[in-house]
Amino acid sequence: MSWFLKGIRKGIKTEKEVKEIAPWATSLIGNGKFDDCPTKALDNGWNSGKCIFCRKCYPNYSPSGDYRMGSVTRRVPLFKRSFYLYPIDTGSCGSCNVELKLISSPQYDMTRFGIFFTNTPRHADALVVMGVLTDGMEDAFRRAFDAMPNPKLVIALGSCAISGGLFGKGVKADVIIPGCPPSPPTIIDAILRARGEK
Numbered sequence: 001m002s003w004f005l006k007g008i009r010k011g012i013k014t015e016k017e018v019k020e021i022a023p024w025a026t027s028l029i030g031n032g033k034f035d036d037c038p039t040k041a042l043d044n045g046w047n048s049g050k051c052i053f054c055r056k057c058y059p060n061y062s063p064s065g066d067y068r069m070g071s072v073t074r075r076v077p078l079f080k081r082s083f084y085l086y087p088i089d090t091g092s093c094g095s096c097n098v099e100l101k102l103i104s105s106p107q108y109d110m111t112r113f114g115i116f117f118t119n120t121p122r123h124a125d126a127l128v129v130m131g132v133l134t135d136g137m138e139d140a141f142r143r144a145f146d147a148m149p150n151p152k153l154v155i156a157l158g159s160c161a162i163s164g165g166l167f168g169k170g171v172k173a174d175v176i177i178p179g180c181p182p183s184p185p186t187i188i189d190a191i192l193r194a195r196g197e198k
């Protein structure tokens with residue numbers, strides 16, 4: 001709550017820069033052989049999209065402090081003025097949903113960047129997929145994507161949506177946001193880069 005009290009006292013409503021971040025919400029660095037990774041994220045160097053941040057590989061691998069883990073394969077500068085997200089849970093544990101919701105909190109305030117949520121894929125610029133792509137949600141995912149106007153992006157939020165995590169399968173996406181779950185600063189940073197702002 002310290003940010004909230006500071007805001008009341010000083011009139012500052014949002015964090016302009018990231019000052020604190022949970023260490024295990026940042027990329028891992030290290031070396032040495034480690035065969036017990038449950039998702040095989042260390043088979044060929046550290047694979048951020050497969051890592052579920054279980055900490056089993058510590059101390060061989062440890063957090064770097066760098067939260068900018070997102071990667072973008074397709075930028076759409078058209079989205080610079082406003083950017084509407086349509087979240088879809090295709091089989092998550094719920095934690096990715098909580099972190100995504102947090103980017104709308106006063107602390108992160110996504111609206112200052114022109115980022116908004118929409119309740120319909122017909123108004124969406126990006127489909128934010130959370131969780132493994134379960135058989136039961138495959139049709140809903142496809143229909144939501146088809147209902148979106150062009151140009152449109154698919155954002156895979158979290159290791160489950162990217163690679164299937166511990167089990168299941170992920171989705172083909174234009175924007176990859178690693179984490180289990182990804183932190184709000186990581187999410188906002190990746191979205192801004194998808195819009196060509198970074």
Ligand code: SF4
Nearest residue numbers: 037051052054055057
């Ligand atoms: S934190 Fe867990 S999932 Fe990630 S690389 Fe280490 S052992 Fe693998």
Ligand code: SF4
Nearest residue numbers: 092093158159160180
């Ligand atoms: S990536 Fe992690 S936090 Fe997100 S849905 Fe999968 S298990 Fe849950």
